[in-house]
Amino acid sequence: MTSKEGIHQWIYAGGLGLMAAALPSSVFLMSLSQIILFLNWLAEGGFRLKFRRVAVNRPALVFISIYLVHIIALFYSSNFEYGLSTLKSRLPILLLTIIVVSSPPLPRGIREWILLVFSLSITVVSLISLAIYVSGDYSGYRELSPFISHIRMSLMVALSVITLSYLAINIFRKYLALRLLLWGLAFWHLLYLLMLHSLSGVVVFAAATVVLMLREASRAGLFWRRTGFAAAGLLTLSGVIILLALWSNVTKIESYGAPKIYSPGGSEYYHEREALIRENGYLIYSYIAENELREAWNSRSEYDFDDAGRYGDPVRPVLYRYMSSLGLRKDAHSFGRLDGNDIEAVEKGVPNYRYTRWPWIITRVHQSLWELNNYRITGEPLGHTLAQRFEFWKAAIEAIREKPVFGWGTGDIREASLFGLQQTGSALEFERWMKPHNQYLSFAVLFGIPGMLWILFALVYPGARLRKFGNAPYLAFFIILSVSMLNEDTIDTQAGLSFFVFFSNYFLFLREESEDLHP
Helix, strand or coil: CCHHHHHHHHHHHHHHHHHHHHCCCCHHHHHHHHHHHHHHHHHHCCHHHHHHHHHCCHHHHHHHHHHHHHHHHHCCCCCHHHHHHHHHHCCHHHHHHHHHHHCCCECCCHHHHHHHHHHHHHHHHHHHHHHHHHHCCCCCHHHHCCCCCHHHHHHHHHHHHHHHHHHHHHHCCCCHHHHHHHHHHHHHHHHHHHHCCCHHHHHHHHHHHHHHHHHHHHHCCHHHHHHHHHHHHHHHHHHHHHHHHHHHHHHCCCCCCCCCCECCCCCECECCCCCCCEECCEECCCCECHHHHHHHHHCCCCCCCCCECCCCCEHHHHHHHHHHHCCCCECHHHHCCCCHHHHHHHHCCCCCHHHHCCCHHHHHHHHHHHHHHHHHHHCCCCCCHHHHHHHHHHHHHHHHHHCCCCCCCCCCHHHHHHHHHHHHCCCCCCCCCCCCCCHHHHHHHHHHHHHHHHHHHHHHHHHHHCCCCCCHHHHHHHHHHHHHCCCCCHHHCHHHHHHHHHHHHHHHCCCECCCCCCC
């Protein structure tokens, strides 16, 4: 290898390392790293050999075809300008894959260090987030991921926990100090995943963990096989039991006791008869003595009864829900039973006293189930993210029914979403950001059912053809990506797309000097 080739090789390795570091920390560096990789690829030359490497790599060609589908669907898109913008944002599917597949192999051992760079970057971001958390200077857990979406961050952290564990067990097993460091980082990243309060991140991590447990158990001896399957089954059963218990809490019906017309303070109770939503079984909009409750609240809180609380949540409905969760009528006498911790919880927007006692993940699941039950009863999606997702999914299905074969075209996701919301008679007022929030449905809307099926094939085939599903980190990445796309448009943001493209190429196509370049 000449010195020039060596320089290009190390720039290539450095560009990949920079992109790995940028994924959790900097959208700007994500773009810069890809520019560096592309310019180095151009300066390196040897294009005939490079394109030959791409041409004979069938899994890579199938993967690249995802971008080809976008190009084809642009030609029948009515919103050509937005379609071009979408093509531009998803260009890494084409360019990064060509760069990785066609470039000479890296020096041996570089791949593991790229993973370490990725995990160390997450560690730095997590420490910054910890400082924000300790300071208390944040209004929501989304701010604990200061550089990218906390949902995308949670996917990366979930993968990091698994890859760090894999490196400790399989790659650096002879180095005790390094193994202990890797295990420590994996444990810290798991804590950070919980600190992010991302239910999506926890779900994908749990799904990947269960699959990997079953995979390892199937390869072990009889005792460990039984133990592994029992553990995976116990985890799954525990999850189902918790869900059923929480659903029972959400749907149960409780009574306020003997009917009363007047409050102890002499006010006539107001009942909103058509409002059937409940908190811990008690009707929220029943037994309300609003005027005396307003006076009682304003005498004990700096946040006005008719205004917003500490984090922007309106005080009145939160207080109604909180008192209902305790089985209290909404009057001054019952309000007097609340202590300072209860007042502070309402000021922070906490609608149920149990949320001050439960672990956040149980609280988050309960909130989602409460939203689902409320949507089931009222059909009202406003203000509830899960209910809105159902509206988006129904709208996407209507759009697919309208154009099932070719879809709406690469640039028409907004037009399709608006059409679907109108067809379903949704109460949601359309806004430009509204999309299906399900990547599979998005593919079907844009490219039709055949286009969606081809993209699914293009996602699965390379790993199957190259026998990568036997590799634990790739299998974990594939599960994390696939599950996340059920309730998110994962690749519609730069961070999500970069995560998808980078690790797809890393696990599938990146080669080292001792490996054959061709599949």
